[in-house]
Amino acid sequence: MQRICIFVDVQNIYYTCRQTYQKNFDYNKFWAEATRDRELLGAYAYATDRGDAKQMQFQSILHAIGFTVKLKPVLKRRDGSTKADWDIGIALDVYEAAAECDTIILLTGDGDFGLLLNRIKKRFNTDCEVYGVPALTSDLLTNEASKFIPINEGLLLN
DSSP: OOEEEEEEEHHHHHHHHHHHHSSOBOHHHHHHHHHTTSEEEEEEEEEEEOOOHHHHHHHHHHHHHTOEEEEEEOEEOTTSOEEOOOHHHHHHHHHHHHTTOSEEEEEOOOGGGHHHHHHHHHHHOOEEEEEEOGGGSOHHHHTTOSEEEEOOGGGBOO
16 A cells, blocks of 8 residues: 655745635545555644644634644744744655655645655655645646646636
8 A cells, every 4th residue: 555644834835725726625625636545654733833723613614624833933024024834844744744655645836845855765765745736736746746636626616
């Protein structure tokens, strides 16, 4: 049975689905599709922690589905802008998991992860499936993916 690990860039998936479809991603449908006939070694959702009730409810839903939710506080800069970027944390976790599983499933459209996918293919011979909104997923990422699965109406909440 194929061993998989799932990694979700929650902010990226939220904003790309909202921008393109004005809808939210259906994590339950995704989970059923991605884990069918596979052995799940781990599933991680990387999100920002603003501390509001709606966000905490969403994180509870992710946890109930089966995700380990990793939170990073939103940092406020001196100029008033905010930042809460998980890219390095996701990359480190994916790299470590790639040695243990057959396929990494990565949900993001961020092209910065293309180099990571290239490296894990060469180093560990690990496949990587990328789920992303087609219009907002970088070619740098899809070119390195073993398989690109478009997020479309079938993976969105009605």
